[in-house]
Amino acid sequence: MIKIEFFGLYRLNYKMSSWETEAADVNNLLKKLSEYNSFYSYKQLKDSIILVNGKNIMDLNRFRTRLKEGDNVLIMSPASGG
Amino acid sequence: MYSELLDKLHSKKIVVVGAGGLGGNIVNLISRLGIGKILIFDGDIFDSSNINRQLYCNQFTLGKNKAEVAAEETRKIGISDAESIPDFFQEKYFPLIKGYDCIIDATDSVSARIYLEQVAIRSGITVIHGAINAYFGQIAVVRPGDKTLSKLYSGKIEPTRETISYIPATVAAVQVCQMVKFLSNAAPLDREEVLLVDMFSCQMRTIKL
DSSP states (O other), X not given: OEEEEEETHHHHHHTOSEEEEOOSBHHHHHHHHHHHOTTSOHHHXXXXXXXXXXXXXXXXXXGGOBOOXXXXXXXXXXXXXX | OHHHHHHHHHTOEEEEEOOSHXXXXXXXXHTTTTOSEEEXXXXXXXXXXXXXXXXXXXXXXXXXXXXXXXXXXXXXHTSSEEEEESSOOOGGGHHHHTTOSEEEEXXXXXXXXXXXXXXXXXXXXXXXXXXXXXXXXXXXEEXXXXXXXXXXXXXXXXXXXXXXXXXXXXXXXXXXXHHHXXXXXXXXXXXXXXXXXXXXXXXXXXXXX
């Protein structure tokens, strides 16, 4: 299983701080998440900051970043208020 | 050790951009640290919707400019010299920030923050970033040339939800902590590191963008 941890408004809107699933890559994971809980669409989820095992997917293979058993994914939405 | 730290801070000059929820708390904290000079920018005035979270908003300051009130309160404390510019930071104010030691980001929009990232490059001054939304916030130490804010705000950002008094106070305190650590070379956050604050679950963690 892959552990997904949420940070920021995702925690409030999903009413959970983490979730587990199986997914081949980040793209697949976001699709599964949007199907499991429709609060955020797949397109909206693609606007998140996403880290796989502490590394930004923009420095990996973006949404095609492969996932394997035991990986930790963090999905966060940055705050912008002051 | 504490007096050495205060001596160091006494020679420092700080720019605070924004004097609302984050900025009011930040000005209050740094004006009690013995910072030499504080320059505060805000073009906005206090209105009744600010009273739930903005430190300097009260029945006596409604309708007054936020930067002017913050500077006045700093002068009342009587430790730091304070100057206010009742306007939003923009191009024409670059000469005023020359020689300052850091800029504190207490703005309230993505565009203002992306602009501050550019200000850091042009001025060579480090920006101590902070932002809040509902129960959450983040803090970063943005050195000139860092892409922290461009990376944070690369996607479509969710609208800001209502927040409550202790959220800006908490994030402001962590920003001031990072400011002191930066000014005293005491292991501040690294380049493009972001400290995430979650007051819903009472958790903090650092990520690298």
